[in-house]
Every structure is written in structure tokens, then in C-alpha cells.
Amino acid sequence: MKCEQDFVNFLEKLESYSGSILKGIGDDCSIVKFNNKKKYVFTTDTSLLGPHFTKDYSPEDIGYKCLATNISDIASMGCIPLYAMYALTLPKMSESWLKRFYRGSQRLLKQHKISIIGGDTTKGPLSITIQMIGIQKYNILLRSGAKLDDGIYVTGTIGNARAALLSKKRTLGYNYFKRHLVNPTPRVTLGLEISKFASSCIDISDGLAKDLKNIAVSSDKGFIVNIDKIPLKPKFNQFVPKKLIEECILGGGEDYELCFTADNKYNNKINIISNKLKLKITKIGSITSKGYKYIKDGKAYKVKTKGYDHFSNK
Amino acid sequence: MKCEQDFVNFLEKLESYSGSILKGIGDDCSIVKFNNKKKYVFTTDTSLLGPHFTKDYSPEDIGYKCLATNISDIASMGCIPLYAMYALTLPKMSESWLKRFYRGSQRLLKQHKISIIGGDTTKGPLSITIQMIGIQKYNILLRSGAKLDDGIYVTGTIGNARAALLSKKRTLGYNYFKRHLVNPTPRVTLGLEISKFASSCIDISDGLAKDLKNIAVSSDKGFIVNIDKIPLKPKFNQFVPKKLIEECILGGGEDYELCFTADNKYNNKINIISNKLKLKITKIGSITSKGYKYIKDGKAYKVKTKGYDHFSNK
Numbered sequence: 161m162k163c164e165q166d167f168v169n170f171l172e173k174l175e176s177y178s179g180s181i182l183k184g185i186g187d188d189c190s191i192v193k194f195n196n197k198k199k200y201v202f203t204t205d206t207s208l209l210g211p212h213f214t215k216d217y218s219p220e221d222i223g224y225k226c227l228a229t230n231i232s233d234i235a236s237m238g239c240i241p242l243y244a245m246y247a248l249t250l251p252k253m254s255e256s257w258l259k260r261f262y263r264g265s266q267r268l269l270k271q272h273k274i275s276i277i278g279g280d281t282t283k284g285p286l287s288i289t290i291q292m293i294g295i296q297k298y299n300i301l302l303r304s305g306a307k308l309d310d311g312i313y314v315t316g317t318i319g320n321a322r323a324a325l326l327s328k329k330r331t332l333g334y335n336y337f338k339r340h341l342v343n344p345t346p347r348v349t350l351g352l353e354i355s356k357f358a359s360s361c362i363d364i365s366d367g368l369a370k371d372l373k374n375i376a377v378s379s380d381k382g383f384i385v386n387i388d389k390i391p392l393k394p395k396f397n398q399f400v401p402k403k404l405i406e407e408c409i410l411g412g413g414e415d416y417e418l419c420f421t422a423d424n425k426y427n428n429k430i431n432i433i434s435n436k437l438k439l440k441i442t443k444i445g446s447i448t449s450k451g452y453k454y455i456k457d458g459k460a461y462k463v464k465t466k467g468y469d470h471f472s473n474k
Numbered sequence: 475m476k477c478e479q480d481f482v483n484f485l486e487k488l489e490s491y492s493g494s495i496l497k498g499i500g501d502d503c504s505i506v507k508f509n510n511k512k513k514y515v516f517t518t519d520t521s522l523l524g525p526h527f528t529k530d531y532s533p534e535d536i537g538y539k540c541l542a543t544n545i546s547d548i549a550s551m552g553c554i555p556l557y558a559m560y561a562l563t564l565p566k567m568s569e570s571w572l573k574r575f576y577r578g579s580q581r582l583l584k585q586h587k588i589s590i591i592g593g594d595t596t597k598g599p600l601s602i603t604i605q606m607i608g609i610q611k612y613n614i615l616l617r618s619g620a621k622l623d624d625g626i627y628v629t630g631t632i633g634n635a636r637a638a639l640l641s642k643k644r645t646l647g648y649n650y651f652k653r654h655l656v657n658p659t660p661r662v663t664l665g666l667e668i669s670k671f672a673s674s675c676i677d678i679s680d681g682l683a684k685d686l687k688n689i690a691v692s693s694d695k696g697f698i699v700n701i702d703k704i705p706l707k708p709k710f711n712q713f714v715p716k717k718l719i720e721e722c723i724l725g726g727g728e729d730y731e732l733c734f735t736a737d738n739k740y741n742n743k744i745n746i747i748s749n750k751l752k753l754k755i756t757k758i759g760s761i762t763s764k765g766y767k768y769i770k771d772g773k774a775y776k777v778k779t780k781g782y783d784h785f786s787n788k
Contacts (some may be wrong), residue, residue, distance in 0.1 A: 190591040192557065194514070204559045204605060206596045243506065245518045247561075247603040277504040278605075282520045289561040289603040291518060291592075 189237045191300055199300060200242075203233040204291040216329065219257050221342050223264025226288045229365065231268060231346035232416040234294035236363035238301035238355025241294045241348065244269075245278035249287040272348060297352055301361035301420070306379035310359050310421040312445040313430065315347050317393045318368055322412020323400050333399035344416035350441075353433045354420055361420040369410040369463055371419055373452055379421075385445035387456040410454075411465030421447055503551045505614055513614060514556075517547040518605040530643065533571050535656050537578025540602045543679065545582060545660035546730040548608035550677035552615035552669025555608045555662065558583075559592035563601040586662060611666050615675035615734070620693035624673050624735040626759040627744065629661055631707045632682055636726020637714050647713035658730035664755075667747045668734055675734040683724040683777055685733055687766055693735075699759035701770040724768075725779030735761055 189201035207213060207226040217225070227244065234241040250257070268274070274292075320340035327334035347363075354361065360379055362371045368390070376383050390409050400408055422430065427443075434441040454461040503515035521527060521540040531539070541558065548555040564571070582588070588606075634654035641648035661677075668675065674693055676685045682704070690697050704723050714722055736744065741757070748755040768775040 192591060202557075202559060202592050204561045204592050204594050204603075206561045206563055206594055206601075206603065208563065208596055208598045210598065211596060243516075245516060245605055247518045247520045247605075249520055249522065249601060277506060278516050278518050280518050280520055280603075282522055282525065284522045284524065284601065285599045287520075287563060287598065287601055289518075289520065289594075291559055291561075291605040 189233055189239070189294065191237075199296040201234060201237045201239045201294045201296070201300065202291070203230055203294075204289060205230050205233065206287060206289040208288075209286050217342065218264075219260035220264035222288065223261035224267060224343055225264075226290055227265045227268050227274075228344050228346050228416065230290045230292040231272060231274070231348060232344070232363045232365070234292055235346045235348040235351035236301065236361050236418055237294065238299060238351045238358070238361060239294035239296050240352065241272050241274050241292055243277045243293040244274050245291040246276060247280045247282075247289040247291075249282045249284040251283070251286060253281070253283075268346075298355045301351070301355050301358055303360055303362050303375045303378035305358075306360040306375050306381050306421040306447045307423065308381065308447055308449055309424065310447040311424050311427065311443045312372065312383060312385065312419065312421055312447065313441050313443050314364070314368070314391065314417055314419050315350055315439055315441055316345075316415070316417040317391045317396070317440065318364065318415055318417060319390075319396065319400070319405075319408035319412050320393055321414035321416075322367075322408040323396065323404075325412070325414075326404055326408065327399065336393070336395060336399055341414060344414065346416060347418045347439070350433070350437055350439055351418060353437070354418075354422065354430075357426050357429065358420040358422045361418055364413065364415040364417050364419055366413040367411045367465065368415075368419065369452075369465060370413075375419070375421065376447070376452060379447070382448040382450040382452060383445055384448050384453040384455065387454055387461060389442060389444045391440055391442040391444075406463065407465050410463055503547055503553070503608065505551075513610040515548060515551045515553045515608045515610070515614065516605070517544055517608075518603060519544050519547065520601060520603040522602075523600050531656065532578075533574035534578035536602065537575035537580075538582060538657055539578075540604055541579045541582045541588075542658050542660050542730065544604045544606040545586060545588070545662060546658070546677045546679065548606055549660045549662040549665035550615065550675050550732055551608065552613060552665045552672070552675060553608035553610050554666065555586050555588050555606055557591045557607040558588050559605040560590060561594045561596075561603040561605075563596045563598040565597070565600060567595070567597075582660075612669045615665070615669050615672055617674055617676050617689050617692035619673040620689050620695050620735040620761045621673050621737065622695065622761055622763055623738065624761040625738050625741065625757045626686065626697060626699065626733065626735055626761065627755050627757050628678070628682070628705065628731055628733050629664055629753055629755055630659075630729070630731040631705045631710070631754065632678065632729055632731060633704075633710065633714070633719075633722035633726050634707055635728035635730075636681075636722040637710065637718075639726070639728075640718055640722065641713065650707070650709060650713055655728060658728065660730060661732045661753070664732060664747070664751055664753055667751070668732075668736070668744075671740050671743065672734045672736045675732055678727065678729040678731050678733055680727040681725045681779065682729075682733065683766075683779060684727075689733070689735065690761070690766060693761070696762040696764040696766060697759055698762050698765075698767040698769065701768055701775060703756060703758045705754055705756040705758075720777065721779050724777055 189203040324337035324341035503517040638651035638655035
């Protein structure tokens with residue numbers, strides 16, 4: 161069991177004792193049916209100093225980002241976030257730190273009308289685990305629904321979080337990308353809109369190449385992606401050295417944009433949604449029967465990056 | 475904000491956006507209504523090397539205890555545990571450690587038919603956060619329902635976990651108490667039985683004195699407890715030095731026995747349940763209008779111990 165995916169596979173094999181669990185571990189959330197009308201989705205994420213935030217993050221930034229990543233898991237399922245539980249491990253109990261931490265969370269809690277329904281505090285190295293519960297509105301989006309010839313779409317622009325991470329602090333480049341790394345925007349409204357017709361969805365947390373491969377594997381399909389179509393911020397190429405571009409746009413996680421697939425007949429609908437929400441949505445490729453292919457400058461391109469794994473150094 | 479209770483008070487003040495939250499933070503669980511028939515209870519607990527388990531715990535012991543403490547929170551609400559989410563932070567991904575950890579959890583998962591519905595792993599200092607969801611069967615027990623003259627009852631025997639903690643490893647005394655510290659039994663069946671009539675309930679996790687005070691404060695009442703009535707294991711006095719007895723039975727947490735209050739007319743019913751479940755239930759005192767009084771050897775007794783707080787050294 162070398163990596164996180166093995167752990168997920170391991171959990172999937174554990175016995176389930178309830179008929180109301182419609183989807184266990186393996187997607188961004190699990191799905192549970194509490195009554196005959198609506199399904200609920202559940203997710204949990206731990207954020208640590210080091211992999212998830214660094215010493216220069218303000219308490220507000222930490223409070224924002226830890227919550228945003230959990231909301232993003234709900235968004236990628238096409239659901240509405242409802243409740244959160246906070247389990248905080250803190251080196252010491254500081255009222256001012258906690259107030260600032262919650263001020264950071266508050267923005268998102270208010271915006272999405274999320275209630276905190278539980279909390280636990282322990283003393284130890286800084287660690288924040290948030291569990292979130294969401295509710296279905298239209299359809300629930302899974303990773304496993306991609307169909308042959310479906311278009312592959314991404315929201316916003318890609319690679320910004322990693323570009324910030326690789327830039328020197330306080331440089332023009334860092335400032336240009338920072339917001340995406342520190343204050344990512346979970347795509348809840350977009351997730352709801354596309355849940356009416358999209359065939360699969362994932363949030364880009366571990367890098368586009370790895371996350372898209374997750375869709376392909378879960379759907380038992382392949383894909384072809386045109387790297388030149390991947391949407392970048394206007395000054396991306398100005399600030400990111402050429403040799404780091406692939407790592408940023410394919411390997412870099414933490415963008416928390418959505419990557420989804422949909423039948424090509426919904427192209428126009430996707431344009432309408434994009435205009436309505438003022439959010440760029442770009443078709444970057446198509447679902448194929450097998451293989452993971454990339455095109456760059458019109459030619460086949462071999463990708464080196466592997467995407468983020470919490471237990472390797474990549 | 476010096477201690478955990480302040481954090482809970484702080485969380486209680488945060489805005490709630492949903493009418494379906496019947497009880498927010500402040501009890502062992504929060505209560506959410508998902509449909510018109512049943513209510514669900516939610517809890518989260520983090521376990522760390524140091525305060526919750528020590529280096530001599532086997533992975534099986536850790537897997538058992540982390541889950542048991544969460545089940546105990548559900549039991550203290552008089553509910554049935556249903557689902558668990560695991561957020562694990564591990565220094566390295568080890569298949570054999572994880573298998574042994576889950577083997578420890580498995581006993582309880584099977585016994586209580588609990589399904590794991592979510593998981594996350596990150597790399598860092600060992601830390602295990604489990605969230606648990608339970609469902610109401612009869613009434614949901616709160617801390618706040620104690621009435622004047624209600625009897626105060628505890629299950630099993632008290633002080634064993636702290637007695638183990640204070641004993642030297644591998645001594646006769648340690649072996650005598652160890653099971654209670656390392657493999658506590660969550661009182662789910664008893665919680666369900668008493669939920670039909672008890673007025674309040676809490677699990678003894680932070681020490682009887684502190685947990686009982688939580689009931690009194692939440693219920694806006696006082697109590698009188700006869701220390702000589704607190705049930706002890708037969709050889710308790712043989713192994714615990716006299717000067718440590720108070721700390722074990724009043725200050726020592728982690729017993730995960732239930733402490734509940736009920737009208738005295740249910741005395742006989744409580745005896746019947748005790749016989750049916752083969753679980754000792756002992757009346758140790760009564761609810762009063764105010765004040766926290768202890769009697770020992772027929773005289774008023776001043777308690778020194780304060781109970782466990784994660785952010786002090788007590």
C-alpha cells in the first residue's frame with residue numbers, strides 16, 4: 161500500500177452494513193439516502209501545515225482554505241453544501257487565532273449558508289479536519305459516468321495554484337497567482353448547473369492529469385486532451401518558466417476548478433451557463449475507449465508529471 | 475479562551491443557517507432532522523499520540539479506542555451508531571499498520587453494524603479524526619434535561635482508566651485496569667434502554683466530577699453525590715494508593731461509562747435493565763436546585779480535582 165489510492169481501494173473492500181449507502185468511498189464524497197426524496201453526500205479532509213498551507217498563511221487564510229477544499233468536494237458532486245464539523249488540533253488555545261480562523265471560514269459559511277454542527281479541539285501539531293455534508297439538488301455527479309466521445313471541460317484557468325507555489329514569495333508572479341492557491345473558489349453554482357446533464361465530474365485537487373485519469377479509470381474509458389487548449393491566465397507564460405509549465409497545468413493540484421464530461425450536444429448549453437455565471441468553461445479534449453493521450457503543437461505528447469500523492473514527494 | 479469549554483461556547487455563538495438543526499454544539503453530539511420521522515446525531519473526535527493513546531498501544535488498540543470513543547458519544551445521546559468517516563494522518567503509509575488498525579476497529583464496526591462512508595489520508599504526525607453519525611430510536615438524551623430530585627446513576631465501575639494510566643506498566647495493578655483504558659466498552663444498548671425515560675445523560679470522558687457538572691450546568695441545577703456509593707472494581711483499593719483515589723474516580727476521564735439522571739420512580743425499571751444487560755447500574759446521588767456537593771464518610775467533602783481539559787495539564 162504505497163499511495164493514497166491504495167488506501168481508498170482498501171477502504172472500499174470493507175463491509176457495509178447499511179442498504180442506504182448508495183456510493184461508498186472512491187468518489188469525492190460518499191452518498192447516503194436518509195429518506196425517499198433526497199440523497200446526502202459526505203466528505204472529510206484534513207489540512208496540515210506543509211502540504212496544505214504554509215507558515216505565511218494568516219489564520220484567516222487557513223480558515224478559508226480548509227473549508228473551501230471541503231466545499232469543492234461537494235461542488236464536484238453537483239450538490240449543495242449544508243453542514244460542517246470542525247476537528248481542530250492546535251499547539252495552544254488562542255482566542256485571537258481562533259477568531260481570525262473563523263473569520264476566514266465565515267465568508268464561505270455565509271455565502272453558502274453552511275452551518276457548523278460539531279466541533280472538537282485537541283492539543284498537538286496544527287491540523288484541521290473538516291467533515292462536510294451536502295444535499296442533492298438535481299443529479300449527483302460521479303467520476304464513473306463518462307461516455308465515449310463525451311467532451312472534457314474545465315472551469316476557470318488551470319495551473320495557478322502550483323504556479324504560485326513555485327514562485328518566490330512577494331514577487332510579481334507570486335502575487336499574480338496567489339489568490340488561486342490561498343483563496344480558491346469552490347464552484348458550487350456551476351456544479352449544480354452542470355449536474356443536470358454532465359456525465360462525470362471531479363475537482364482538480366491532485367493535478368489535472370491525475371484527476372482526469374481518475375475519471376477515465378472509474379468510467380472504464382480513455383481520453384485525448386489537447387494541451388494547447390488548456391485555459392491559462394493571461395500572463396501565465398510571462399511568469400512561469402517553460403520547463404515548469406507542464407508541472408503547473410497537468411501536475412499541479414489545488415486549483416479546485418471542476419473538470420467534467422458531457423455529451424457534445426450540450427455544447428451550447430455549456431456556453432449559456434458560462435455566460436450566465438461569468439465563468440470560463442473550456443473544452444480541452446474528448447473521452448475515448450482507452451488510453452490516456454495528450455496532444456501538443458499538433459503532435460502526440462508524453463506527459464512526465466504524475467500528480468499529487470500525499471505519501472510521495474511528487 | 476483558555477480551555478475547551480470556551481471553544482464550545484464560541485462555536486455555539488456562530489450563526490446557524492438551517493432550521494433542521496435541532497441542537498447545535500454543546501452536547502456529546504449535535505442533532506439534525508433529515509426528514510419528518512427520525513433525527514440524526516453527529517459527533518467528531520480527534521485522537522492523538524499522547525493524550526489519547528501511548529506508544530505501547532498496538533495498532534489494533536488504537537483502531538479500537540478511537541472508534542469506541544466516538545461510539546460512546548452516540549451512546550450517551552441514547553442513539554444507534556450508523557456511519558463513520560475516518561480522517562487519518564500517518565507518518566508513513568504502511569499496509570500492515572493500517573490492516574492492524576482496521577482489525578481493531580472491525581470488532582466494533584461488526585458488533586454495532588457501523589459502515590465506513592468516507593476516508594482521507596494525509597502525511598504528518600499520527601492523528602486520527604473520526605466522525606460518526608447515529609440515528610434516534612426512542613428519545614434523544616441531552617445533558618440539559620435533569621430535574622430536581624432526579625437520581626444520579628452511573629454504569630459499570632468508575633476510575634479504572636485513570637487507575638491504569640497511573641499504574642506502572644506490566645504491574646499486576648496495570649493489568650487489572652488496562653482493559654478499561656485501552657479497550658473501553660461503549661454503552662450503546664444501555665443508552666438505548668434508558669433513553670425511554672432518563673432525563674439527561676453524558677459519557678464519562680473527562681472525569682465524573684467534570685462531566686456531572688456539565689449536566690448540572692446545562693440543566694441549571696446542582697447535585698449531591700455520595701463518594702462512598704461510587705462503584706469500584708473489587709480490587710480497586712488494593713491497587714490504587716489512597717492519595718490517588720479521588721483523582722481516579724472523580725478526576726479520571728476515559729471510563730466511557732454513562733452517567734445519567736432519572737426520576738426516582740424508575741428505580742425498579744433501572745434494576746430490571748441492569749439485570750437484563752448484566753451491567754451494574756448504581757445510584758450515586760441526586761439532583762438539587764444548586765451547588766455541587768460531595769459527601770464522604772457521612773460528611774461534606776471538598777473535591778480538589780478538576781477533570782480533564784485538553785489545553786491544561788490536568
